[in-house]
Each structure stands twice: as C-alpha cells, then as structure tokens.
Amino acid sequence: INPMALRFEVLARFNRARAARLTLPHFVCETPLFMPVGTQGTIKGLTNSQLEDIGCQIILGNTYHLALRPTSELLEEAGGLHKFMNWPRAMLTDSGGFQMVVSLLHLADITEKGVTFQSPVDGKPMLLTPEESIQIQNRIGADIIMALDDVVKTTITGPRIEEAMYRTLRWIDRCIEAHGRPHDQNLFGIVQGGLDPVLRDICVKGLVDRNLPGYAIGGLAGGEDKDSFWRVVAQCTGSLPEDKPRYVMGVGYPLDVVVCSALGADMYDCVYPTRTARFGTALVPEGVLKLKQRAMADDTRPIDSTCSCMVCKNYSRAYIHILVTKDAMGSQLLSYHNLYYMMQLSKDLHSSIVEGRFPKFVCDFLSKMFPEGDVPEWVCNAMEVAGIDISSCCAFPERVSNAKEVAEVAGIDISSCCAFPDRVRNAKEVAGIDISSDCTLSSSCRKHGSDIMSDEYHKLKLEMERLRNIEDALRK
C-alpha cells in the first residue's frame, strides 16, 4: 500500500457531483476547486496576499520552467518552492513532460526511456525520464506531484494512442519507485487513452490497481470536440474510486468546470483566466466581456455588478478600458477579477452541493450564460448523464429528449460509446482555443509584452544615463 499525504472526505453529493474537503500538507481545500497556473513561481503580477484574498487554495507550478529557472536544485536549497516564493497554501507541480511534448512537439522525441527534447539553453538533446521528473518534483516540494505520462494530442488517432496509454502505465511504476517523499507529497497518476473508451478503461483500471492518492484525467482540452470531451470525463469519473480526488487537466472555461463538476470531477487547472486577461477579456456570468472594445470607454458600470472583487468594487469598465493592453496594470487587474471569478465559481459549486441546491445553481449558471436558452447540445447531453434537469433553462427541450437516448449508454457502456464521435458533430460554438500550448504562448506573450515595453525601456535607458551622469559628477 502506498503512503499518502492527503485526506479526501466527501461532504455531500448530488448524483455524480461531490463537494469534498481535501486536506493537503500545506492547506485544507474545498472541492470542486480551480487551480491558477503560476508557471514560474508567480501568478501574473499578483502578490501572495492578493491570491489569498481571492480565495486561491492551490496554485500550480510548471516543472519544466522551474527546472530551467531558477532550477530545482536552487529551489531545494531554498527549502522548496513554498519557501522560495513564501506561499503558505497548497501547490501542485506538473511532470514537465506536457510542455515538452505538446508545446515543443517538433523538438521532442518519446522513447521507452523518457522524453528526449532539445535544451532551450544550448540546443543539446536532453532526456527527461519518469525518475527524473519525480526527483525534480521532489526537490520543488509541492503538495501534489504528477506522474510523467506519454502525452499525445487528442486529435491523433491510431496505434500511437494505444502505445501511449500502455507506456503511461509502465511509467507510473517507475514514478512510484522513484518517489522519494511519499509522506509529504502526493503522486497523482494520469489517465490516458485518447478518445477511445476501451483504452481509457484499461488505463483507469491499471492506475486504480496502484492505489494512488489521486487521479488525473489527461489528454483532454486539446482541441477535441466537446461531446468527446465530456464523454471521456464522464467515463473516467464513473470508474475512478469514490474516495480519491479527480483532477481534469487543462480545463478552465467556466462552463467546462461546471459540466465536469456535475459529472463528478473535483479539480481543474488552466491558464485561460489569466491569459485571456492579458488580451483584455473579463470572465462574467454572461460569458466574456472584451474591455478593449470602444464602447467600454464610456461605460461607467463595473465589469460585473454581481462581483464583489476589489476590481469590481472600485473600478468602472471605462477605467479598465484605459488600462488594458497598454499597461501591465490592466492585465493584472483583469487577472485579479478573472481568478476571483473562478474561485467564486468553485466556492459556489461547493456550497450548492453541500446545501442541496446544485441543480438550481447549474440552471442559474446556464440561464445567465445562455439567456436565449440555446444551451449547447453537448452540455444538455452531459447534464442528462449527470442527472441534472436543465429543461427550465433550455429552450429546446427536444434536444434534451434526444440526448436521453444518448445518455442511456453514456459513460458506463463503453462499447456503444465508440460510435459517438461520428454521430455527434455539434460543438463548434466554443472555439477550440489551444490551451495546451501554454509554453509557446508565454513566450509569444513575452514578445508581445516587450513590444509595449521597448519604448519604455528606451526611455529608461536614457533616464538611467542621465542619472548616471549626475552620479558620476557627484562623486568627482
């Protein structure tokens, strides 16, 4: 039996959905929960005290980036990432493989040994093995660490999917073996298997046999159609153990978080709230609000009048419009609001389940987001499986009844699921934004940022020059 450094207590349920208390070495969390991504040991300009004010329970660090800078050795020397950044609450690190494989795919080569990739520092080939990934994560010291898995894009088909799933199972044993701190760090296994229910089922069974502290559903949110997405989630949550946390990786659209929670998932992470903030977009109950739009310049209302975050309490859309995209402060304030929104959503999911009003919460959520009642079909289908009656907020009840037939076989009877991807081709409305590429993304953003800053840096240089001259003169 593997030692565990967590306690997971389900406090209440509604059908598949559950509200739980997750006790980790650094923090007692409430699920469902959203984890903001702090790639490099910080979350986009926000201080720790702000993250705590927002209600952030766990933050995610990217092993790949942290291993490059400031390096895991330095972090270990500093007493771990917690101490290095002085973050008192919980933390999760990914395996580091994801960034290499998905974001830098053209540079990565996966063999049984591990992931070979080109070093961004000197271009030399480097190998990340499951053992090494775990050792690095042991040095970083997060509450939850992730197994190195063989990631393939969900849009890929064929034998590669099968190979990756079996390799993920072989690697989990190497990860468990290499894990040096099982009493204070929780190793989560990752379910792979693409969109193939049979492969997913094999992977779930294999991982559950290893009796890990928690399980993640991987390989999703990579551009697959929404109907395939929720079906994989439903299938996995349906067969993962009830008494362990379930983490859907890379999910961060509010709608996806609500649907996955209804299906029995507990944890999510995504760069979306902070990334979209950098482009001037705010998350609101109605969907999104683009603050760059000209109309915002004379809009004296807060971003979201129902939001009680620091930004909405103090600022108008007009003011945020002045800041967005031109000033770093604009994205900082929008990140603040967006993360607050995700934390509030997590809190509302938790309390509505605990207080037995989860279906009402879901209906309210959907009717705000789809005031015309045009709830996407995949959501209707998923809610049917989740056992949540959304007919009151859905303008097309016939869709729901159509979905019934679909639902009877969903999730559990996997053999019949196989036919689905061909039958359902509906989810185009939520554009497939490639969340997975958060690595290429952060570098492109850095470029974007430097364009804005270059002018300022030029002025800074001149100003520094002036100050230096004065200082030189003073010292003579």
Place this chain on the structure above:
Amino acid sequence: MSLSLSSSLSLPLPLSNQITTTPTMGMKFLVKKARGARVGALEIALLGNNNNNNIININTPNIVISTCKGLPHFISLDLLSSIPSSILQVSNLHFTSEGVSTNTISKLGGLHQMLGLNNKYVIVSVPRDSIQSIPQFKAATKFAPSFDTPSGRLLVKPKEYVEMISCMKPNIWAALADEVPAWVSHKRNKTSVDRTLKWLDDCLALNPETGSIFGAIVGGSNLEERRRCAEEVAKRNVSGYWIGGFGLGECMDERPTLLSAIMDVLPDDKPRMICGLGLPEEILQGIAAGIDLFDTTYIYTLTLGGFALTFPLDKNGNQQNFQPSQIESDSTKINLRATAYRNDTSPILEDCSCYTCKNHTKAYINHLLNVHEMLAQTLLEIHNTHHYLMFFQVIRDAIQDGRFEKFRQTFLESRRVPFEGEAISA
C-alpha cells in the same frame, strides 16, 4: 467649492512657531520655518459622498507618489495601503489620450471616484510626467503647450485644460507651463516665461470651481527669467507653486542659485512643488532651498531597471555603513538582476518594514526579474517607495531638530568616500 475645515488640526509635528495659515479651496498649509529647509503640514479636506468628508495631512517635505493613470506603476489599489503615503501625482493627459471622454470621468464623479480612492488620497494633477506625457517645447505654440503621449502629440489649450480639471476634480492642479531645456536661447526662454504667465492668467480667468491651483514657474537656467517668472506668479491668486523646467539639462551646481532666486520672491506661506529632481542628492538640494513637495519618477526608473534602494537611513545622514562589497551595487542601490543575488535568501533590507522585505527574499526577486514576471516590479516599487518615504521622514526629523545642514553634509561626504573611481551600473 467652499469648505469649512475642521478647526482642530492634528499635526504630528509640534508647530509651535508656525507663522502662516493659508486656507484656500479646501487646502491649508502650515510651515514652521520660512527660509531654507523647512517642515510643514499640508492639510487637504476631501469631500466624500454623504458628507463623508476626510481631512488628509501630508507632512512636508515629501514626495508626491508618481502614477501611471492614477495607480503607482506596478501597485494595485489593494496594495496601495502598504505604502505609507496619501498623495498621488496624476497626469490628466493619461486619460484623455485613451479615448475616454472627460464627460465620462465627470459622470463617474471625477478622478477620485474613477480611481476608487475612497476619499483617502490627495490627487495632484500635473499635465506632464517624465514617462508617458512628455513636454515638447519645440511643438509648443503661443496658444498651448505640447506633450508627447503614447497616443501621439497633444496640444492642450488653457480652456481645454481647465475643462479637463473641472471634470477630473483633483485636489491640487498645476497650471500649464512652457517648459524648455537648459540650452535654449535667451529669447526662447523669455517666450516660455511669457507664455506660462499668460496661460496661468487664462486658467485663473476661467476660474474652475475645483481644487487648488499651483502656479507654474519656469525660466530655464536664466536667473533673471526665473526671478521674473516667480515674481509674476507670486502676484497671482494661486494656492501654491509648481516649479518646472528642472532636470532638463542644467548642471547641478547652478541649481542652488536658480532655486534661491525663486524662493526669495515666493511667499513663505504657500507650498512649493518641484518637478525633475529625484536622486537623494537632488532631493537634499531642493529641500535645502525650501522645496516642500517633489514630483519625481526616480522610483519608477529604479524599479523598472531592477534596482532596490538600500542606502542607510541613518539619523545623522551617515552613509558609511553601506556595504560596497555587494556586486553590481553603488552607493544607493543594488541591482537585483545580478547573479550575486541568485541564492541570497535574505530580504532587500533586514530592518525594512515594507511588504516586500517582510515577505520575500532577494533570490525570489532575482528569479522574477530573470523570467520577466511583473511581480518583480510590484515588489520593488513597494520597497523603493517605502524606503524613499522613510528617507523623507529622517530628513524631516533632522529639519525639526535643526540638524538638517549637518545631516546633508554628512550624507554627501560619507557617500563620496568609499566609492571614488567606482563604476556605477545602470
């Protein structure tokens, strides 16, 4: 705007021999000493909603916190309280150049409401700053000064300016100035004084019912023009003075004469704010001449460059305790980008009580700078602002105790000694 100020003044300094009181447009200024370095208290009544009025006291000399669009460059509103200051410099051109109509700002209730300052901060509006709204003397006309902003060049006529002020409702606002660099011809300098005086008269004639106007004093490096400008402005009905045209190429040695020519003709009982002096030595120079408020982007510049202020805040001004052994540091600051701080797990300053020093190490800030994360600047701006405010506190104490001149001498001399011939990294 007519205000009744509370009669009981709660001043942190015992102003026993106070000589003057100037109640103008919700502003009072009390100074202890008339000539040279002086301590004072600026008292501003803020009108809030539902009679929620608030009186803010600013001890002088002090800095006016530089902002970008009303927020210190990297510090959001909720972190503002970590900075022990209540006076912000706001450039009104930051707003109008972004497509937001002054009408919208007016509809929101002015800058105080727009910025969510909740009646807790004094707003000083100055059209120029040194970062985003830069005066362009070549493009100025007899009708309006010109500013280069991120949205292009803006000419601001007195009438438009006063309209802007009426909508934005700052507590203090500087009149328009035709600022010129030190090297322009005598003729151009004279024109700049004439224009600046004309624009002040235009602003006064328009008589906006808002805030306290500070008359702008220019004149470049010409003693006669500086004096003429100061004399003329002193004749006008203004609440204080905004001294521009410094830090524009003049040599530091010629400043004391220019400054004292101005101070000699200004009445003692009104506050004097200066723009363009920022270095510790320049601050001391200004204070020695009798400046009360400093409008400077020095902290922003340091912060953006990855520097942290570390010079000793010794009560006597002694700077010899500074550790020059630190790599890439000079006598006032350290460069946190330096690899020397890569695994330095101590705070910027062990005995600093700012949020940054209480919570974070040099190693963490070094990492944030390396990976281009904005939190680095946020943490640095908090520390640097805090440190500079403490510097001003030490200076005020020295003035209060009659030790300022000695303090200043010690500061300058003890800094010079250990650093002769050393290169400054910038």
